Amino acid sequence: MVLLGGIVTIIYYLLVAFIVFILIRNLIRTRRWETELLYAVVLIPFLLRLLRLK
Amino acid sequence: MSTESNAYVRKLILAAIGLVWLVSSGTSFFRSRRLEEPVVLSEGVTEVKKLSEYYDGVEGTANDCNIYILEGEEEGGTIFIMGGSHPEEPAGRLAAWLFAENAVMERGRLIIALSSNRSASTVTRIGGAYPPDFTIPTDWGERKFRLGDRWSNPLDQWPDPEVYIHYPSKQNLAFVDIRNLNRCWPGRPNGTLTERTCFAFMELIRQEEVDIYIDLHEAELQYPVISTIVAHDRGEDLAAFVSMMLTDMEGFGMGMEYSPKSLHGLSHREVGDFSNAVSLLFEAPEPFLDATRGRTTREQLLTGKDEFVVKAGEHGLLFEEIDENGWPIEKRVGRHTSAVLQTMESWTDLNPNKPLACRSVPRYAEVVANGVGHYLHNPTNPGGRRVVID
Numbered sequence: 001m002v003l004l005g006g007i008v009t010i011i012y013y014l015l016v017a018f019i020v021f022i023l024i025r026n027l028i029r030t031r032r033w034e035t036e037l038l039y040a041v042v043l044i045p046f047l048l049r050l051l052r053l054k
Numbered sequence: 055m056s057t058e059s060n061a062y063v064r065k066l067i068l069a070a071i072g073l074v075w076l077v078s079s080g081t082s083f084f085r086s087r088r089l090e091e092p093v094v095l096s097e098g099v100t101e102v103k104k105l106s107e108y109y110d111g112v113e114g115t116a117n118d119c120n121i122y123i124l125e126g127e128e129e130g131g132t133i134f135i136m137g138g139s140h141p142e143e144p145a146g147r148l149a150a151w152l153f154a155e156n157a158v159m160e161r162g163r164l165i166i167a168l169s170s171n172r173s174a175s176t177v178t179r180i181g182g183a184y185p186p187d188f189t190i191p192t193d194w195g196e197r198k199f200r201l202g203d204r205w206s207n208p209l210d211q212w213p214d215p216e217v218y219i220h221y222p223s224k225q226n227l228a229f230v231d232i233r234n235l236n237r238c239w240p241g242r243p244n245g246t247l248t249e250r251t252c253f254a255f256m257e258l259i260r261q262e263e264v265d266i267y268i269d270l271h272e273a274e275l276q277y278p279v280i281s282t283i284v285a286h287d288r289g290e291d292l293a294a295f296v297s298m299m300l301t302d303m304e305g306f307g308m309g310m311e312y313s314p315k316s317l318h319g320l321s322h323r324e325v326g327d328f329s330n331a332v333s334l335l336f337e338a339p340e341p342f343l344d345a346t347r348g349r350t351t352r353e354q355l356l357t358g359k360d361e362f363v364v365k366a367g368e369h370g371l372l373f374e375e376i377d378e379n380g381w382p383i384e385k386r387v388g389r390h391t392s393a394v395l396q397t398m399e400s401w402t403d404l405n406p407n408k409p410l411a412c413r414s415v416p417r418y419a420e421v422v423a424n425g426v427g428h429y430l431h432n433p434t435n436p437g438g439r440r441v442v443i444d
Contacts, residue, residue: 002246008213027065036065036274040072044079052089052209053080 013050020046087176087207088199092433092441093120093151093168095440096414098158102126102442103169108261109254110419111243116173116210117251120444121258122154122166130162131265131401131408134258134331135278135394137168139235139321140267141175143200144188144355145338145383146270148199149390152429153415162398162410165262171235171251173210183350190356190383192427194435201355211247221245223318231319234391236269239324254411257328265408266292266401267331267373269321270390272340275372283393284335286326293334295400296393304392304418306385336393338386339374346371356383390419 023048027039048054095102101123101367106113108121119138137150150168157164171176177199178184189196211233218232219225221242231237233248241252259267261315267291273280285293297310313322313333341347341363342355348362358381367376395417398410416429433441 002244005213005246012213027069031061033064033068033223036068040068041075044076047076048080048083051080053083054209 016046016050021052076371082186086200087280089187089198091169091199091444092197093442093444094155094431094433094436095122095333095442096124096154096156096158097439098124098164098348098414101439105251105254105258106215108257109250110309111250112247112254115247115250116176116207117171117247117254118285119167119169119172120442122168123162124157124159124162124166126159126162126411128161128409131405132163132165132262133266133268133394133398133410133411134165134262134264135167136170136255136267136269136321137166138170138175138202139365140174140204141169141171141200142179142184142204143270143272143338143340144199144201145272145340145386145390146336148174148190148383148387148426149270152391152426153394153412155431156416157412158413158414160411160413161402162408163262165258165264165413166409169204171206171248171257173206173247174204174233174235175200177203177205177207177209179190179203185350185352185355185417188352188355190427190430191425192289192430192432192438194227197427197433198431205230206235206248208233211313212234220319221249222441225318227319234319236271237319238322239319239321240328256325256328257329259325264329265330265405266397266410267321267329268397269333269335270394271335271337272343272386273337274343274345275341275374275376276344276346276366277340279311280337280339280374281307282295282311282337282338284313284322284337286313286322287315288326289332289334290399292332292400292404296396296402297398299400300393303405304396305391308389308419310395325428334397338389339376339381340386341376341381358382358386362438369379384422384425385418387426388416388418391415391421392418 103121106118137147218227238248238252242248281291293310300308322335341360402409
């Protein structure tokens with residue numbers, strides 16, 4: 001179970017990294033400032049998790 | 055400037071605002087998790103070990119906590135006090151702290167852990183609006199402590215299973231309790247971080263031939279197991295004796311309950327079953343934990359004042375009394391120090407061949423009169439004492 005937990009954790013962090021990549025890509029591509037603001041805010045908890053700060 | 059250039063400038067500004075927000079919150083979380091808690095060692099502390107010296111499966115982890123050993127001037131029994139099993143029950147940690155900074159053993163040996171689940175002390179309740187830390191005023195300034203939570207930090211142990219199957223009983227427990235130190239006893243060497251921590255403590259208890267093990271806790275007033283000693287079968291006589299003496303002599307009521315044989319994972323059951331130690335668990339009242347509390351603030355944590363919990367009491371929903379004076383931290387810590395000291399005295403009466411005697415630790419009335427901070431020493435001016443970071 002501990003080994004499985006380790007594998008799930010690695011997959012989870014890969015998913016978080018992927019979502020961060022998608023959010024940054026969308027932040028660059030979007031033309032509406034409201035959406036840009038939304039992406040900038042939504043990125044924060046994902047980055048905090050990826051950096052293992054929260 | 056073209057529309058496209060404007061868009062890029064806007065994106066850069068928004069990204070910069072997000073970055074400032076990220077750095078600001080990240081710094082706060084980083085500092086909170088790594089807040090250093092100094093211990094000004096009592097002259098009675100003869101050795102400071104690491105938990106990993108008993109089982110190396112916790113080496114290098116957040117839970118490789120300090121173990122303080124106080125050898126007595128004369129031989130006797132061995133007592134182990136554990137604070138911080140649930141860090142958000144601060145009276146348990148602070149009472150253990152008062153022993154580490156003041157106790158001198160005259161007879162027997164005292165072992166102390168201040169941050170039994172150190173990982174849990176580095177996180178707060180998700181969605182609970184807990185303050186990250188609290189401050190105790192002292193005679194020379196103030197001391198800041200991490201508040202922590204009931205469960206190990208998910209950064210150190212994750213994911214949780216759908217159902218937590220306790221080892222070795224195979225009893226089904228709440229999923230989140232796989233990160234609860236007081237649901238993982240007796241632990242297992244190849245388990246999760248919390249299970250390995252319990253196993254390491256079991257090894258400590260077995261290797262040091264501990265006679266009495268005490269787990270210091272606090273409980274919400276809506277929980278029936280409060281202001282009491284929970285005792286393993288082999289500790290019933292001792293607990294009844296201690297309960298009687300405290301209630302008679304110290305000015306506060308202390309009950310006594312039997313550790314249920316069919317409820318697994320708790321220290322008062324498993325430590326007694328898997329070692330030769332008599333296992334006891336002490337509970338003090340903490341309104342901060344009550345679900346009906348008002349604002350979850352540092353002040354509420356330390357004063358134990360809460361009008362909503364008082365209202366719950368007026369409706370007969372509580373198992374402990376409360377009024378507008380609340381349950382200040384001094385009373386809660388004092389209950390624990392007196393209960394531990396009384397346990398040593400009662401144990402010595404029942405086991406004169408393995409005596410325990412401790413001096414320089416304040417009892418209930420002294421802690422209430424002088425405050426907890428009066429017994430915490432200045433780490434920047436320790437007066438010749440050793441200072442370690444817990």
